[in-house]
Amino acid sequence: xxxxxxxxxxxxxxxxxxxxxxxxxxxxxxxxxxxxxxxxxxxxxxxxxxxxxxxxxxxxxxxxxxxxxxxxxxxxxxxxxxxxxxxxxxxxxxxxxxxxxxxxxxxxxxxxxxxxxxxxxxxxxxxxxxxxxxxxxxxxxxxxxxxxxxxxxxxxxxxxxxxxxxxxxxxxxxxxxxxxxxxxxxxxxxxxxxxxxxxxxxxxxxxxxxxxxxxxxxxxxxxxxxxxxxxxxxxxxxxxxxxxxxxxxxxxxxxxxxxxxxxxxxxxxxxxxxxxxxxxxxxxxxxxxxxxxxxxxxxxxxxxxxxxxxxxxxxxxxxxxxxxxxxxxxxxxxxxxxxxxxxxxxxxxxxx
Amino acid sequence: xxxxxxxxxxxxxxxxxxxxxxxxxxxxxxxxxxxxxxxxxxxxxxxxxxxxxxxxxxxxxxxxxxxxxxxxxxxxxxxxxxxxxxxxxxxxxxxxxxxxxxxxxxxxxxxxxxxxxxxxxxxxxxxxxxxxxxxxxxxxxxxxxxxxxxxxxxxxxxxxxxxxxxxxxxxxxxxxxxxxxxxxxxxxxxxxxxxxxxxxxxxxxxxxxxxxxxxxxxxxxxxxxxxxxxxxxxxxxxxxxxxxxxxxxxxxxxxxxxxxxxxxxxxxxxxxxxxxxxxxxxxxxxxxxxxxxxxxxxxxxxxxxxxxxxxxxxxxxxxxxxxxxxxxxxxxxxxxxxxxxxxxxxxxxxxxxxxxxxxxxxxxxxxxxxxxxxxxxxxxxxxxxxxxxxxxxxxxxxxxxxxxxxxxxxxxxxxxxxxxxxxxxxxxxxxxxxxxxxxxxxxxxxxxxxxxxxxxxxxxxxxxxxxxxxxxxxxxxxxxxxxxxxxxxxxxxxxxxxxxxxxxxxxxxxxxxxxxxxxxxxxxxxxxxxxxxxxxxxxxxxxxxxxxxxxxxxxxxxxxxxxxxxxxxxxxxxxxxxxxxxxxxxxxxxxxxxxxxxxxxxxxxxxxxxxxxxxxx
Numbered sequence: 001x002x003x004x005x006x007x008x009x010x011x012x013x014x015x016x017x018x019x020x021x022x023x024x025x026x027x028x029x030x031x032x033x034x035x036x037x038x039x040x041x042x043x044x045x046x047x048x049x050x051x052x053x054x055x056x057x058x059x060x061x062x063x064x065x066x067x068x069x070x071x072x073x074x075x076x077x078x079x080x081x082x083x084x085x086x087x088x089x090x091x092x093x094x095x096x097x098x099x100x101x102x103x104x105x106x107x108x109x110x111x112x113x114x115x116x117x118x119x120x121x122x123x124x125x126x127x128x129x130x131x132x133x134x135x136x137x138x139x140x141x142x143x144x145x146x147x148x149x150x151x152x153x154x155x156x157x158x159x160x161x162x163x164x165x166x167x168x169x170x171x172x173x174x175x176x177x178x179x180x181x182x183x184x185x186x187x188x189x190x191x192x193x194x195x196x197x198x199x200x201x202x203x204x205x206x207x208x209x210x211x212x213x214x215x216x217x218x219x220x221x222x223x224x225x226x227x228x229x230x231x232x233x234x235x236x237x238x239x240x241x242x243x244x245x246x247x248x249x250x251x252x253x254x255x256x257x258x259x260x261x262x263x264x265x266x267x268x269x270x271x272x273x274x275x276x277x278x279x280x281x282x283x284x285x286x287x288x289x290x291x292x293x294x295x296x297x298x299x300x301x302x303x304x305x306x307x308x309x310x311x312x313x314x315x316x317x318x319x320x321x322x323x324x325x326x327x328x329x330x331x332x333x334x335x336x337x338x339x340x341x342x343x344x345x346x347x348x349x350x351x352x
Numbered sequence: 353x354x355x356x357x358x359x360x361x362x363x364x365x366x367x368x369x370x371x372x373x374x375x376x377x378x379x380x381x382x383x384x385x386x387x388x389x390x391x392x393x394x395x396x397x398x399x400x401x402x403x404x405x406x407x408x409x410x411x412x413x414x415x416x417x418x419x420x421x422x423x424x425x426x427x428x429x430x431x432x433x434x435x436x437x438x439x440x441x442x443x444x445x446x447x448x449x450x451x452x453x454x455x456x457x458x459x460x461x462x463x464x465x466x467x468x469x470x471x472x473x474x475x476x477x478x479x480x481x482x483x484x485x486x487x488x489x490x491x492x493x494x495x496x497x498x499x500x501x502x503x504x505x506x507x508x509x510x511x512x513x514x515x516x517x518x519x520x521x522x523x524x525x526x527x528x529x530x531x532x533x534x535x536x537x538x539x540x541x542x543x544x545x546x547x548x549x550x551x552x553x554x555x556x557x558x559x560x561x562x563x564x565x566x567x568x569x570x571x572x573x574x575x576x577x578x579x580x581x582x583x584x585x586x587x588x589x590x591x592x593x594x595x596x597x598x599x600x601x602x603x604x605x606x607x608x609x610x611x612x613x614x615x616x617x618x619x620x621x622x623x624x625x626x627x628x629x630x631x632x633x634x635x636x637x638x639x640x641x642x643x644x645x646x647x648x649x650x651x652x653x654x655x656x657x658x659x660x661x662x663x664x665x666x667x668x669x670x671x672x673x674x675x676x677x678x679x680x681x682x683x684x685x686x687x688x689x690x691x692x693x694x695x696x697x698x699x700x701x702x703x704x705x706x707x708x709x710x711x712x713x714x715x716x717x718x719x720x721x722x723x724x725x726x727x728x729x730x731x732x733x734x735x736x737x738x739x740x741x742x743x744x745x746x747x748x749x750x751x752x753x754x755x756x757x758x759x760x761x762x763x764x765x766x767x768x769x770x771x772x773x774x775x776x777x778x779x780x781x782x783x784x785x786x787x788x789x790x791x792x793x794x795x796x797x798x799x800x801x802x803x804x805x806x807x808x809x810x811x812x813x814x815x816x817x818x819x820x821x822x823x824x825x826x827x828x829x830x831x832x833x834x835x836x837x838x839x840x841x842x843x844x845x846x847x848x849x850x851x852x853x854x855x856x857x858x859x860x861x862x863x864x865x866x867x868x869x870x871x872x873x874x875x876x877x878x879x880x881x882x883x884x885x886x887x888x889x890x891x892x893x894x895x896x897x898x899x900x901x902x903x904x905x906x907x908x909x910x911x912x913x914x915x916x917x918x919x920x921x922x923x924x925x926x927x928x929x930x931x932x933x934x935x936x937x938x939x940x941x942x943x944x945x946x947x948x949x950x951x952x953x954x955x956x957x958x959x960x961x962x963x964x965x966x967x968x969x
Binding site: 202205206207210213214217218220221222223224225226227228284285 | 405407426427428431432437439442443444445446447448452456457458459461464465466511
């Protein structure tokens, strides 16, 4: 990453900086890297536990299976993160996933030749859903949480119209390609996960990536700085919807069939993943990288509950409890400088 | 001037609801000059410049820059036209680095991606230029949230400069700067002037205007009054232009307020606060009695050397039944002082004594328990739960007192308590179960104040409670304030409206940058004095200047007669006294007779008060 060290020091500067450079560096590490630290710690813990409970965790088959389940979850988390960073939230993201996968699977119908068309249609569906959300939120200025709750029903209903019950057949090329293991230890889903992260880094370098943080951080300030706030809001929903459609295709590739009923479960999982990954729900702080790791942590926890021999009926309960602990842990590790920051903000607001 | 000016704004109008911010203002300025825009609080200077920068869209009027009409749909358009502003409420993203903030919205790109090197090349020279203002460092990679307020302001200035403006608007940009930082800014301003940039400057520091400005346009009541060359105009003259002169017939609240405020059941209370003849007539009846009480009793609230963020060793005393005003320009620490007293802001030093006993509330809840009530400026945001029933809003501050065993509430008892208060303050309502939002603005405002009655507060703190409400509602609310004071409470009223202070307060402390710089009472309590005081001009004495206010002559005959009959100067009647002083110099003689308690309490008196307050507690 390009973080050039301070180059020129100003000549003839009499006053020394009050806090020493070491203290300053430490402070900046504490404030900026804390969320990343928290989610990394969680990743190490869950990985260690997985290795202990699953002796063949690093076998090619196990790795491939793990990544195949992780990828859809991580992609949805990435989609949600883009929207949350821009100061919104999307409760319809789960039904966008199911609608996009339903459209794709119906068009594929088990035929390889129709794969490109089906993929394009799936992505377009996701983008269109995002556009609807974006226009409703930025154009009509409805509360994102309520507006997307409503569109969530719309998209879910459409998914049921397209694909009334779980079924359909994905193109064989898609499912086979998804299950492949490149080289020895590199399954295709892992490569896709990396590609997703690289795409995010690209967006982050783009002007719109920066505007996303600006609008989520302080929309008024962004507006006065000539950032096209409404356009950025709409963009965040469209980008989120498109990425959600990718998640739908990944689900399709993993299971080989569509399921129009997944919806809300996926939405809530995505929010949990991004919170664990250190993204601030108010927007403007965090990142997709953290959310991807957060999704990995969530998937690992799910696997752990299974391999730890928890009775089937109690799994959901135990899983939920562990998520609470994980979120609390992530929150505790980040909260100290979080409160300091808000206190400073409040002081400023009072004096303005 | 034959050539059209570089920048011309003409006939600009803007209304916010019932409040007229700009009433057809004209403004012109030349390139390569530093032009100050001056005026008292609410004169429309900030709104005028926000119209220029495209943040506020005017209702009427046009802006011409180099003879080209500017029709901005937002700051994007004005920035493109070369107008760049430093805002009072900063436009920085706290989580971004300084560098990222500086280029936000104008990021240089390469192949569609942000080019950090180009961004550094563009922004770094300005940061280096301002390095002395950052304590000698160049904080390009530091988070803006980690900078102190002054440094953030400097970063904001750099941000405006990075945009290469042809017109640079500095709206109170120096307010939070230290002296060294101001010096750097002024050097840069001088350089920009040489390069033909027009700099528009709003400040509350007259000395700064003298230091850098070429011209000054004075605004009053949403209009431009005149434009003068700064070096040909004396400071006193500037202040005079801001306050006095033949004021364009501004709607004086007098008549309208008194009319709207006639509420059966609380008539007497309404009259007490309503400006005009009625008030002075009434005060003759019980004013003398109250006056004695006021200056014989020990102070109820004593604040000594209170310090905190934006507060600089503030000391004050308020006696029971007294209404103390906090005046001065906006944002000079008035809100901070009130919030600190209410325990909502941290106190760094000093002491607060209530009934002679030191208190140290750490939260609003503790302050309420000590007997302090707080009326915020924004009733929708802080003072009322608009969607909830009237009953609940009345009950909220005092709910714990009526609960059986601390939990069980009786609806009947709640209703009885609310009804008693509603009757006392004369609120008209359909049913106690209706949401507050169904009430008129005035009645809502009454509830904001009246809901504190059942807690029997000893001290009522009010932070610009009448900002943005119409005159009728204002009068009704201040009637309730008078009622609270009459029941022995000490009222501290922060207000950005000088007229309101003159009408409602017994005494006004003028704050400037967190310090109390003046105390205005008795005959000196006029709008002119307050404006002069607020600008921190010590030599200008508003009360002594024979500037008649045409709109205020009406009630004087009676007020004057009243004053003669009552030489003690009834403390509930500052509006009438102040006004008569302004209109008639002969009243100055009467001022001399007023007892020491009404004039500035000297140090000796203060000391005495603090020694004998034990008896009062």
